[in-house]
Amino acid sequence: xxxxxLRFSAQPEHVxxxxxxxAAVARRAGVEEAVLDExxxxxxxxxxxxxxxxxxxxxxxxxRVVLTEEDKTFSIEVGDEVPMAxxxxxxxxxxxxxxxxxxxTEDEMGLAVISGLVDDLExxxxxxxxxxxxxxxxxxxxxxx
Numbered sequence: 001x002x003x004x005x006l007r008f009s010a011q012p013e014h015v016x017x018x019x020x021x022x023a024a025v026a027r028r029a030g031v032e033e034a035v036l037d038e039x040x041x042x043x044x045x046x047x048x049x050x051x052x053x054x055x056x057x058x059x060x061x062x063x064r065v066v067l068t069e070e071d072k073t074f075s076i077e078v079g080d081e082v083p084m085a086x087x088x089x090x091x092x093x094x095x096x097x098x099x100x101x102x103x104x105t106e107d108e109m110g111l112a113v114i115s116g117l118v119d120d121l122e123x124x125x126x127x128x129x130x131x132x133x134x135x136x137x138x139x140x141x142x143x144x145x
Contacts (some may be wrong), residue, residue: 002029004067005044007062010054018065022076029069030138038135039076040118046078046132049110053082053130076136084125 004025008014022043023036030037041066050063064079110134115121120135 006065006067008065009063010050010051010059010063010078012051012062014063015044015051018063019044020045022065022067025067026074026136029074030134032139035136036116039074042114042134043076043078045114045117046076046134049107049132050078050080052106052110052132053080062091064089072138073135075133077131077133078134079129079131081129083127083129092101108126117136 004038006021008018019040023093026036026039027033029127037085047063047065053059054061054063059081061081066079067076068075068077111123114132114134118134119134122131122133124131124133
């Protein structure tokens, strides 16, 4: 199992770098070429969401991206450090009450886009922040009959 961890300051200009790194690691892990655009888009949405949540409450902690290559799966976790009560980061944003409805709407839209791109998606949140975990199957030439 190989893991790459990326941390970046919550600035929108760093999201592009996270997308590029995710696509490169996914390609190396064996994710099919046809799926790489979905990986890029999903990571971009998840990172943009985390950046928005951090900036929305003035949090200076970095956004965390963990890319893990396993036997038959490539997974990405994007983590923020925004407490659940801080910005409506409830499970799959199921009606969390935030002070700003625009932030809530943007959060829900980002999660909707991600769920349309990723079959295996898990969104969690808690007192120490939230995590979006996404995974894709990898194709290994050694696994083929």
